[in-house]
Amino acid sequence: MKKDEYFFTYPEFNNIREIMLDALNKYSNETAFILKDKDKNLYNVSYEEFFYEVKKFSTALFNLGLANKRIAIVGNNSYLWALSYVTILMSNMVAVPLDKGLEIGELEDSLIRSEAEVIIFDNKHEELIKKIKESGKTNLKFFISDSDNKEFLNIENLKSEGKTLLDKGDKTFEKVEVDSDKMSILLFTSGTTSKSKAVMLSQRNIAANIVAMHATEDFRKTDVNLAFLPFHHTFGSTALLVLLSSGAANAFPDGLRYVAQNLKEYKVTFFIGVPLLIESIYKKLQKEIEKQGKTKIIYVARKVTNILDKVGIHIKRKVFKEIIQNLGNLRFIISGAAPLDRDVTQFFNEIGIRTLQGYGLTETSPVVAAENFKYVKYGSVGFPMKDVFVEIVNKDEKGIGEIRVKGQNVMLGYYKNEKATNDVLKDGWYYTGDYGYMDKEGYLFITGRKKNMIVLKNGKKIFPEELEELLNKIDLVKESMVFGMPKGDDVVVSVKVQYDEEIAKEKYNNKSIEELQSIVWEKIKEVNKTLPTYKYVKHLLITKDDFIKTTTAKIKRFEEFNKIMANQH
Numbered sequence: 242m243k244k245d246e247y248f249f250t251y252p253e254f255n256n257i258r259e260i261m262l263d264a265l266n267k268y269s270n271e272t273a274f275i276l277k278d279k280d281k282n283l284y285n286v287s288y289e290e291f292f293y294e295v296k297k298f299s300t301a302l303f304n305l306g307l308a309n310k311r312i313a314i315v316g317n318n319s320y321l322w323a324l325s326y327v328t329i330l331m332s333n334m335v336a337v338p339l340d341k342g343l344e345i346g347e348l349e350d351s352l353i354r355s356e357a358e359v360i361i362f363d364n365k366h367e368e369l370i371k372k373i374k375e376s377g378k379t380n381l382k383f384f385i386s387d388s389d390n391k392e393f394l395n396i397e398n399l400k401s402e403g404k405t406l407l408d409k410g411d412k413t414f415e416k417v418e419v420d421s422d423k424m425s426i427l428l429f430t431s432g433t434t435s436k437s438k439a440v441m442l443s444q445r446n447i448a449a450n451i452v453a454m455h456a457t458e459d460f461r462k463t464d465v466n467l468a469f470l471p472f473h474h475t476f477g478s479t480a481l482l483v484l485l486s487s488g489a490a491n492a493f494p495d496g497l498r499y500v501a502q503n504l505k506e507y508k509v510t511f512f513i514g515v516p517l518l519i520e521s522i523y524k525k526l527q528k529e530i531e532k533q534g535k536t537k538i539i540y541v542a543r544k545v546t547n548i549l550d551k552v553g554i555h556i557k558r559k560v561f562k563e564i565i566q567n568l569g570n571l572r573f574i575i576s577g578a579a580p581l582d583r584d585v586t587q588f589f590n591e592i593g594i595r596t597l598q599g600y601g602l603t604e605t606s607p608v609v610a611a612e613n614f615k616y617v618k619y620g621s622v623g624f625p626m627k628d629v630f631v632e633i634v635n636k637d638e639k640g641i642g643e644i645r646v647k648g649q650n651v652m653l654g655y656y657k658n659e660k661a662t663n664d665v666l667k668d669g670w671y672y673t674g675d676y677g678y679m680d681k682e683g684y685l686f687i688t689g690r691k692k693n694m695i696v697l698k699n700g701k702k703i704f705p706e707e708l709e710e711l712l713n714k715i716d717l718v719k720e721s722m723v724f725g726m727p728k729g730d731d732v733v734v735s736v737k738v739q740y741d742e743e744i745a746k747e748k749y750n751n752k753s754i755e756e757l758q759s760i761v762w763e764k765i766k767e768v769n770k771t772l773p774t775y776k777y778v779k780h781l782l783i784t785k786d787d788f789i790k791t792t793t794a795k796i797k798r799f800e801e802f803n804k805i806m807a808n809q810h
Contacts (some may be wrong), residue, residue, distance in 0.1 A: 257482060264389055327485070425443055720788060
């Protein structure tokens with residue numbers, strides 16, 4: 242397959258400032274954000290208005306003496322967050338996005354380690370930040386918030402001061418020159434197994450990934466994006482910049498309970514989500530289809546429209562118009578952070594909502610490979626992005642090995658951690674710690690994390706993710722975690738399952754947890770029959786409680802395993 246058949250044409254940029262100024266030039270009158278006022282009425286902010294806000298805020302920050310300073314941001318996805326992030330990057334300062342779900346100790350530790358001198362936060366974090374301010378352990382000198390608390394600088398007042406300075410002829414913002422190659426973003430990884438590492442990214446890293454995403458995916462200025470993925474997560478913040486550079490409008494969800502309502506009221510056409518969210522939308526749709534007795538007719542219609550699609554008759558969005566209208570006007574979903582169930586991907590694609598998967602890491606700014614509207618192969622994560630080189634090294638007899646990546650999107654290194662940097666960066670290649678393979682057509686498949694791999698005494702290797710994908714299809718299983726339970730000098734392939742309380746109630750008449758365990762175990766035995774003997778799951782733990790997770794809904798395996806082992810004694 243020729244690469245030029247795969248990629249769109251998109252200009253090259255060196256940094257975020259160049260990309261954002263290009264967007265302002267192209268889309269000044271388009272809507273950049275759809276927001277809600279205090280009475281929940283919708284109103285629009287144009288690109289011209291947004292960038293004037295950036296200019297005012299930037300001028301005020303420079304006036305505080307913050308040139309080149311490190312500025313932390315913590316809070317829910319919001320206009321305040323987006324404005325702060327774009328302002329920091331366009332002003333050649335250093336952004337430190339922090340996880341809004343961190344406890345006070347972890348948050349304070351991240352602020353100390355990052356050496357941030359400023360923090361921008363929303364009013365929901367006011368009490369937490371107040372305690373951090375009082376402790377005096379951090380380097381923080383300025384506290385900026387949307388709160389009316391006089392103890393902090395108010396962002397509206399700062400923008401007003403910025404406007405006054407601009408009206409007097411202040412040209413500081415216009416004269417900014419961005420160093421594309423210096424550390425501009427300091428991001429803490431999820432830390433699912435150990436203390437999080439601080440990843441140093443340059444603006445060139447992020448700009449290269451934005452260019453590659455435009456060259457791969459069909460983003461449109463008519464799109465309305467619902468910003469689900471947390472902005473402190475690289476994919477969340479980079480996706481925001483991609484959408485802003487497309488001329489698209491961006492809106493913010495009111496919370497998971499309001500997803501259906503938000504999709505409709507904002508007329509959403511696009512979002513990036515984690516599999517848990519996308520699968521939840523899918524399950525609700527399936528339930529509604531079943532309730533209306535339309536399961537068979539929709540199944541047949543999917544088959545017919547697939548055949549027509551192959552001969553160039555594209556009528557899926559007309560045939561399934563009713564379903565699509567119930568989801569706003571959704572045309573495009575990208576799934577990130579973990580593998581999405583094949584049935585879910587296939588269903589959405591077959592009703593005319595293009596649903597794609599990609600693969601990336603914080604250290605690669607983040608996207609390494611992705612499917613696009615032309616090329617989808619279920620089970621794969623698509624092709625390597627434009628100008629991103631991927632190799633599989635130290636392959637086994639099946640061609641599975643570690644994935645390594647090279648390109649302008651690869652991080653500068655881990656902050657103040659030379660050993661960890663040298664462990665993963667070798668001769669320009671970033672060793673991901675993920676295992677996978679590439680097929681003959683060049684599609685990349687991920688088999689699992691190196692650190693999660695279960696190695697049996699006989700040398701056989703098992704990727705938990707592969708088994709979890711199968712076990713999660715069991716109706717009673719909401720989520721699962723496969724792990725090796727120590728037994729003597731070997732391990733037993735085991736699984737902890739969170740059962741689905743709704744399904745238990747509806748289909749299994751509220752049976753006891755012991756009865757549910759027996760039902761799940763019988764179904765696991767059926768799954769085992771489809772596997773090689775050494776992969777058989779031989780031990781089951783069951784719970785109704787949620788797993789310990791990162792804010793991007795990844796299970797913290799290390800913490801879960803420790804919890805399991807503590808309960809064994």
